[in-house]
Amino acid sequence: MANILTPPPFKAFTLALIQLGKIGANKQENLHHARKMILQAARGEGSSKKPDIIVLPECFNSPYGHVHFPVYAEKIGYTPGSPYNVAKSTSESVKMLSAAAKEVKAWLIGGSIPERDVEDDDKVYNTCTVYNPEGDLVAMHRKVHLFDIDIPGKIKFKESETLTGGTTTNFFDTDFARIGLGICYDVRFPELAMIAARKGCHVLIYPGAFNMTTGPLHWELLQRSRAVDNQVFFSMCSPARDLSAGYHAWGHSMVVDPMAKVLKEAQDGEEIIYVDIDPKVFHEARAGIPVTLQRRFDVYADVSQQ
Ligand SMILES: NC(=O)CCC(=O)C(=O)O
Secondary structure: OOOOOOOOOOOOOEEEEEOOOOOOOOOOHHHHHHHHHHHHHHOOOOOOOOOOEEEEEOOOOOOOOOOOOOHHEEEEOOOOOOOOHHHHHHHHHHHHHHHOOOOOHHHEEEEOOOOOOOHHHHHHHHEEEEEOOOOOEEEEOOOOOOOOOEEOOEEEEHHOOOOOOOOOOOOEEEEOOOOOOOHHHHHOOOOHHHHHHHHHOEEEEEOOOEEEHHHHHHHHHHHHHHHHOOOOOEEEOOOOOOOOOOOOOOOOOOOOOOOOEEEOOOOOOOOOEEEEOOHHHHHHHHHOOHHOOOOOOOOOOOHEEE
């Protein structure tokens, strides 16, 4: 179990984002393709180094849409902090992700999948699972804020038709950083990122899938905002755009540094991007603009304490 008071020392590492394409109706094919891309990302072709951590996008094993979530949902039954036996899991996605992380000996943020509650069949979550290089499932995040929007003439989407929101904030420790988790629409709620940063996270990674309406407006703005207001690295990993799918993802997976500079950005097709994360930028941002030391908790409450 991670110790809240002592994050690991922040060391340089390489991050790979898989902007996954070919996410269709056939779950087996989705899993097969995701695995192939994880192995490809792990080879680090075109990067200066092999990645230490690999990230998949939101909803990588199923088409994205509220009607699909219950159909593709799998039971995981993981409780953070408790031992979990992947071999006994009934989730084929968890088994694939665990085996892939072990095979490539890298950390893996397994995008998200629809997850059915083990005890309550009526509850389905949008869930991100995380694996260490030994293939152990070590962390999980259930999307807290469900994507329910209605912009007339543009986009209407209601995750809450079939999904239940998560109730916890989540992070995990590696040997190189403390990493906070969120999923897509969670980025619009600064509280989640702020709590993670106040709990010592150096990097926040959110699998996501913005769309053709809100993507051009807010995808970059929100990531740069969360990065600069918390002085952390911030990254979102999207599926590739597929105009034959029911939901047209914006793509543009990216990594932003603590000064809000976009370090790397994908286009809209299938692509793997690699970014070397340098803790120097993190420390320089915090030393030069010391907002982390200037907070006025005498004037407003420290939300991380709630
Ligand atoms: N998958 C999502 O949560 C989409 C969020 C989104 O597009 C937004 O504008 O917010």
